[in-house]
Amino acid sequence: MTNQPLLEISDLVMHFRTSQGPVQAVDHVSFRLNPQRAVVILGESGCGKSSLAKAILRMLPNNIGAYSGKVFLNGTDVMSLGDEEFRRSVRWVQMSLVPQAAMNALNPVIRVGHQVAEPFMFHNSAQRKQAMELVKQMFHYVGVPADFISRYPFELSGGMRQRVALAMALVTSPSLVILDEPTSALDLLTQSNIMNVLKRNKAELGTSYILITHDVATSSELADDIAVMYAGQIVETGDAEAFFGQPLHPYSKMLMASVPRLRTDVEPDFISGQPPSLISPPSGCRFAARCPSRFDKCTLEPPSAIKEWRTVKCWLYQ
Numbered sequence: 001m002t003n004q005p006l007l008e009i010s011d012l013v014m015h016f017r018t019s020q021g022p023v024q025a026v027d028h029v030s031f032r033l034n035p036q037r038a039v040v041i042l043g044e045s046g047c048g049k050s051s052l053a054k055a056i057l058r059m060l061p062n063n064i065g066a067y068s069g070k071v072f073l074n075g076t077d078v079m080s081l082g083d084e085e086f087r088r089s090v091r092w093v094q095m096s097l098v099p100q101a102a103m104n105a106l107n108p109v110i111r112v113g114h115q116v117a118e119p120f121m122f123h124n125s126a127q128r129k130q131a132m133e134l135v136k137q138m139f140h141y142v143g144v145p146a147d148f149i150s151r152y153p154f155e156l157s158g159g160m161r162q163r164v165a166l167a168m169a170l171v172t173s174p175s176l177v178i179l180d181e182p183t184s185a186l187d188l189l190t191q192s193n194i195m196n197v198l199k200r201n202k203a204e205l206g207t208s209y210i211l212i213t214h215d216v217a218t219s220s221e222l223a224d225d226i227a228v229m230y231a232g233q234i235v236e237t238g239d240a241e242a243f244f245g246q247p248l249h250p251y252s253k254m255l256m257a258s259v260p261r262l263r264t265d266v267e268p269d270f271i272s273g274q275p276p277s278l279i280s281p282p283s284g285c286r287f288a289a290r291c292p293s294r295f296d297k298c299t300l301e302p303p304s305a306i307k308e309w310r311t312v313k314c315w316l317y318q
């Protein structure tokens with residue numbers, strides 16, 4: 001196995017301008033992903049997970065404020081590329097995205113087969129006929145019947161539309177796919193079918209994933225590595241087996257304790273309170289207001305940022 005990470009992110013920052021002040025949605029995030037692995041980014045709603053996906057793929061909203069840091073993909077600093085070069089050689093080609101609520105983001109007036117063909121035709125200068133053949137194969141691969149190719153999104157169930165979005169992200173054979181809550185809002189059977197497609201694709205083609213979810217149970221199915229995100233920052237990283245065996249950060253422990261367990265009478269603990277506003281987050285540890293292990297130092301100074309694997313951003317461990 002090569003020692004070069006597939007993706008290395010260092011000090012990534014993405015803030016949004018608002019009338020109340022900057023929203024620190026992604027605040028000095030660093031992590032690394034090795035080839036053919038899946039990292040799960042775990043955290044509650046509002047912690048900056050979708051913003052992190054957009055920051056990696058340079059999908060910047062109009063009210064972007066600060067945007068900085070380094071993103072190395074296969075050793076190339078893609079942050080230093082011009083927009084056109086990034087579009088031509090990185091987005092879709094090397095990294096693609098299944099956006100949050102992808103099944104509702106398909107264009108309602110274009111047949112789904114044509115939508116899936118689009119990124120392939122653009123990046124491979126392919127003719128429609130050749131692209132449609134590939135789309136048929138992709139549909140078969142993700143479990144969409146071939147004759148759905150000429151249907152419009154409204155003629156498909158939510159689960160089928162989500163599979164179409166997945167086909168669109170895979171059609172250019174990228175080495176990394178970012179999946180933002182790919183199975184939320186789907187029934188359990190469809191969730192499990194989609195996870196099986198992802199697992200098969202990883203095993204057969206060696207595709208790497210960044211899987212974003214708030215659902216610990218889903219994450220455990222695919223994860224090789226875990227990164228827990230809280231209030232715009234990564235607070236714990238680690239190998240999935242080590243993490244699930246023993247989560248270290250008080251927030252990770254609470255996330256794990258909130259998962260319903262089938263074979264015991266232990267009731268899940270709900271995490272009380274909410275993540276802080278990212279407009280003026282606490283200056284000490286951002287989790288302090290909800291942390292049962294908090295002590296004096298926690299509210300005075302932030303624990304140091306995470307740069308390596310199996311690290312914890314918490315004063316208990318520093």
Ligand SMILES: Nc1ncnc2c1ncn2[C@@H]1O[C@H](COP(=O)(O)OP(=O)(O)O)[C@@H](O)[C@H]1O
Nearest residue numbers: 016023025044045046047048049050051061278
């Ligand atoms: N374009 C934007 N302008 C201002 N605030 C935003 C924008 N996009 C997201 N946010 C805010 O950034 C924070 C993180 O959002 P998001 O990345 O969607 O979190 P998550 O995916 O973890 O739920 C939230 O407080 C959200 O309201």
Ligand code: SF4
Nearest residue numbers: 285288291298314315
């Ligand atoms: S630094 Fe302090 S408040 Fe923050 S998670 Fe650790 S113990 Fe809790």
Ligand SMILES: [Mg+2]
Nearest residue numbers: 049050051100
């Ligand atoms: Mg999100």
